[in-house]
Each structure stands twice: as structure tokens, then as C-alpha cells.
Amino acid sequence: MSREFDLREALNAISDVVVNRPRPLREFDQIYMKVADMVIQAHYIAERFNNKNIVFIGDGDAIGLSVMHLGSQGIFNSCPNSITLLDFDERIVNSVIRFAEKYGFSDKMSAHLYNVVDPLPDGMFGKFDAFYTNPPWGASNGGESVFVFLERGIEATENESEGAIVIADDPSLPWTQEVIGASQRRAADMGFLVAEMVPQLHLYHLDDAPDLRSCTCLFRRHDTNMAPGSSERLSTERLNNFYGRNNPLTIHYVRELSDLNYGKATDDSYELVKLE
Numbered sequence: 001m002s003r004e005f006d007l008r009e010a011l012n013a014i015s016d017v018v019v020n021r022p023r024p025l026r027e028f029d030q031i032y033m034k035v036a037d038m039v040i041q042a043h044y045i046a047e048r049f050n051n052k053n054i055v056f057i058g059d060g061d062a063i064g065l066s067v068m069h070l071g072s073q074g075i076f077n078s079c080p081n082s083i084t085l086l087d088f089d090e091r092i093v094n095s096v097i098r099f100a101e102k103y104g105f106s107d108k109m110s111a112h113l114y115n116v117v118d119p120l121p122d123g124m125f126g127k128f129d130a131f132y133t134n135p136p137w138g139a140s141n142g143g144e145s146v147f148v149f150l151e152r153g154i155e156a157t158e159n160e161s162e163g164a165i166v167i168a169d170d171p172s173l174p175w176t177q178e179v180i181g182a183s184q185r186r187a188a189d190m191g192f193l194v195a196e197m198v199p200q201l202h203l204y205h206l207d208d209a210p211d212l213r214s215c216t217c218l219f220r221r222h223d224t225n226m227a228p229g230s231s232e233r234l235s236t237e238r239l240n241n242f243y244g245r246n247n248p249l250t251i252h253y254v255r256e257l258s259d260l261n262y263g264k265a266t267d268d269s270y271e272l273v274k275l276e
């Protein structure tokens with residue numbers, strides 16, 4: 001993988017993206033990737049998925065937006081053909097739509113409100129040639145939340161497709177290794193090979209585990225006979241401990257209540273005290 005891009009230009013462009021991200025909701029495992037790792041990850045995805053039509057299953061980190069922003073500005077030499085984001089948080093969906101319009105790439109990037117509990121939206125089954133997901137990492141559900149996001153990504157892709165999942169990777173934490181192994185087996189059961197794994201790469205704004213890193217596992221479909229035949233609603237028993245211990249998936253959507261005034265403090269977050 002080449003690293004030939006202007007670091008200053010890249011960081012300034014990622015800074016546009018970071019200012020646009022809504023505040024993360026920890027209870028739904030929105031834990032954002034750190035900025036230097038966003039540049040590396042966006043570049044990796046731009047290169048690996050050059051000219052592809054990618055579906056993102058959730059993307060609070062805004063890696064999709066970063067890839068398209070830096071790709072369309074010519075900071076990266078490679079760029080996907082299109083990115084479609086599905087996320088259950090309307091603040092994230094709207095922030096992506098607004099940003100893509102502002103920077104003139106809304107023909108290449110769209111975002112839609114969608115919860116992984118539901119079948120894929122109409123017209124999205126088998127439509128894309130790559131998927132990307134950074135799901136809830138499955139520490140308390142044996143990887144179930146990872147499998148759900150992975151399966152939706154696989155359902156959304158056509159025969160000659162690839163996919164990337166970003167999940168916890170720390171060899172000193174057995175649960176992370178078990179979830180990686182189980183996710184790779186689940187992908188294999190659905191006809192995908194591990195094409196590449198970049199271990200222990202990214203860090204997050206995660207107060208209770210600031211050193212916990214994630215890896216990227218890249219998959220490639222090799223057996224179309226194992227592809228799912230349809231996309232179905234999830235059974236309730238798969239939703240237990242989805243966002244951590246005793247935190248099942250019970251919320252359908254996070255709705256945006258007001259204009260969040262991205263990049264500026266909201267009026268109710270400060271008070272002006274006048275000069276005497």
C-alpha cells in the first residue's frame with residue numbers, strides 16, 4: 001500500500017469531517033476513532049475499494065465521508081465510485097447528507113436511516129460490490145452484534161464482492177481473539193475468505209479502555225452458492241446484550257431533534273455573562 005499523499009492536506013480535510021460529526025452516544029457503542037488513525041483507515045479503504053460501490057453498515061467514525069472527501073478533493077489517488085451509508089442515527093445520516101451537499105459529492109455519497117434489526121431497505125439486497133462495518137464489538141454477546149452487521153453487509157453485496165470489518169484486537173484480551181475467530185468463521189460460512197488482516201491498528205476515544213485497538217479484516221467472496229437468498233428481520237433472541245452487558249437492542253432509531261449547528265457550540269451548552 002502506498003502512502004503518497006500530502007499529510008497536511010489530509011489532516012486538514014479530515015478535520016472538516018471531524019467537526020461535522022455529531023457527539024457520540026456511548027450507550028449505542030458510538031466511540032469515535034482517533035484522527036491519525038482515521039487518515040490511515042480512510043486511505044486504506046480508498047485504495048482497497050478503488051472504483052467500487054460500497055455500502056457502510058453504520059459509520060459514526062465517518063470513515064465513509066473521509067474517504068469520499070479526500071478522494072474527491074484529489075488528496076488520495078484512489079477513490080470508490082460511490083458510498084451508501086445505512087445507520088439508525090438520524091443525526092449521523094443528516095450530517096453526512098449535509099456534508100456531501102456542501103462539498104459537492106452528493107451524487108457519490110448518500111445516507112439512509114436503517115436499523116440492522118430490519119431487512120435491508122428495498123433495492124439494496126445484492127446491490128453493492130463492497131461492504132464496510134465497524135460494529136458494536138461483541139465483548140458481552142460472544143460477537144453476536146458483529147455477526148449481525150457482517151451478515152447485513154454480506155446480504156447487501158453481489159457475487160464478486162469484498163468486505164471489511166473493523167473490530168477489537170488485543171492479544172492480551174481473550175474475548176477479542178475469540179470474536180475475531182468467530183467472525184472469520186461466520187464469514188467463511190457465508191462464502192467469504194479472509195483476504196487480508198491489518199492487526200491492532202486503530203485507537204479510539206474510549207475512556208474506560210484508551211489502549212484498546214481494532215483491526216481491519218478484509219474478506220473476499222469465493223463461493224456464491226453460500227450467499228444468503230434473502231434479507232430477513234432479526235429474531236429477538238439475537239438482540240440480547242447487543243450494546244454491552246444487560247443492554248439489548250430495543251431502540252429503533254435515534255431521531256435528530258434540532259439543527260445541531262455543526263462545528264459550533266449549541267446555544268444551550270453555554271451562558272454569556274455580561275461585563276459589569
Ligand SMILES: C[S@@+](CC[C@H](N)C(=O)[O-])C[C@H]1O[C@@H](n2cnc3c(N)ncnc32)[C@H](O)[C@@H]1O
Pocket residue numbers: 024028029030031032033057058059060061062086087088089092114115116117134135136249
Ligand atoms: C456501533 S458504532 C461502533 C463504533 C464505531 N467506532 C463508531 O462509533 O462508529 C458504529 C455505528 O453503528 C451505528 N449503529 C448502532 N446500532 C445500530 C443499529 N441497530 N442499526 C444500525 N446502525 C447502528 C451507530 O450509530 C454508529 O454509527
